Amino acid sequence: MDIHEARSALAESQHRQQQTIAAGTAPGSWRAWLIGAGAFVAYGVALDLDMVWLVGLLVVAVVAAGGRTLVKLRGKPSPGWTAALVATFVIALLVDVAVQFAVRGADLPAPNTFGGLAAALTVILLGRPIHARLAAARRP
Amino acid sequence: MVPPLDEFVHTPARLSILSLLAPAEWVAFSFLRDAIATTDSALSKQLKTLEEAGYVKSFKDRSARRSTSVRLTEQGRTAFEDYLNALEQLVARSRGTGT
Numbered sequence: 001m002d003i004h005e006a007r008s009a010l011a012e013s014q015h016r017q018q019q020t021i022a023a024g025t026a027p028g029s030w031r032a033w034l035i036g037a038g039a040f041v042a043y044g045v046a047l048d049l050d051m052v053w054l055v056g057l058l059v060v061a062v063v064a065a066g067g068r069t070l071v072k073l074r075g076k077p078s079p080g081w082t083a084a085l086v087a088t089f090v091i092a093l094l095v096d097v098a099v100q101f102a103v104r105g106a107d108l109p110a111p112n113t114f115g116g117l118a119a120a121l122t123v124i125l126l127g128r129p130i131h132a133r134l135a136a137a138r139r140p
Numbered sequence: 141m142v143p144p145l146d147e148f149v150h151t152p153a154r155l156s157i158l159s160l161l162a163p164a165e166w167v168a169f170s171f172l173r174d175a176i177a178t179t180d181s182a183l184s185k186q187l188k189t190l191e192e193a194g195y196v197k198s199f200k201d202r203s204a205r206r207s208t209s210v211r212l213t214e215q216g217r218t219a220f221e222d223y224l225n226a227l228e229q230l231v232a233r234s235r236g237t238g239t
Binding site: 007074140 | 152156160161162163166168170175207224
């Protein structure tokens with residue numbers, strides 16, 4: 001093997017490794033996040049319309065529509081960012097409940113829908129950037 | 141002295157596959173196929189050869205709707221790292237910095 005061939009093989013290998021790292025550290029797609037956030041709204045609407053049976057279908061639809069992970073990088077994810085991501089969903093649930101109370105207190109219709117909308121906004125505004133940080137923290 | 145190159149790894153398709161697998165715990169079959177812009181059957185053939193050599197392992201991922209994923213084995217990782225080391229030493233030697 002000559003030196004040019006060796007250099008080219010090394011460059012090719014580095015390029016391919018970067019492809020995997022880029023795929024493994026990419027933030028979740030907008031599509032996946034919108035589906036996740038939309039699920040909160042749909043859940044609220046289903047409750048307000050007294051169609052609780054729809055929730056089961058909703059869960060199946062969200063799981064089916066969500067994209068699958070294509071690359072799992074080596075190493076453990078950052079515990080701090082993982083905790084922050086979990087906290088985002090807890091905050092979203094708390095926001096949901098708080099908005100529901102406020103809407104019920106104001107005697108407005110569809111409190112679950114408003115709660116779901118607020119939770120969806122929280123998930124989009126907080127969850128996606130935190131998930132992007134969590135993914136980026138895995139970059140070797 | 142430069143260690144001998146693993147001729148088995150030293151083919152463009154196999155080198156691409158091993159390089160794509162190296163930073164990952166596992167990758168989806170579809171990711172490999174799209175990354176190297178090949179067909180399902182051509183990739184399957186390469187993976188079968190690598191699997192027979194003990195370099196990679198294919199498995200069905202239950203958490204991903206039973207789709208196929210691929211990972212590097214310890215033997216494959218060692219062979220890949222040895223191959224890269226040999227290349228780096230070859231390049232270093234040409235610069236006059238190698239041992």
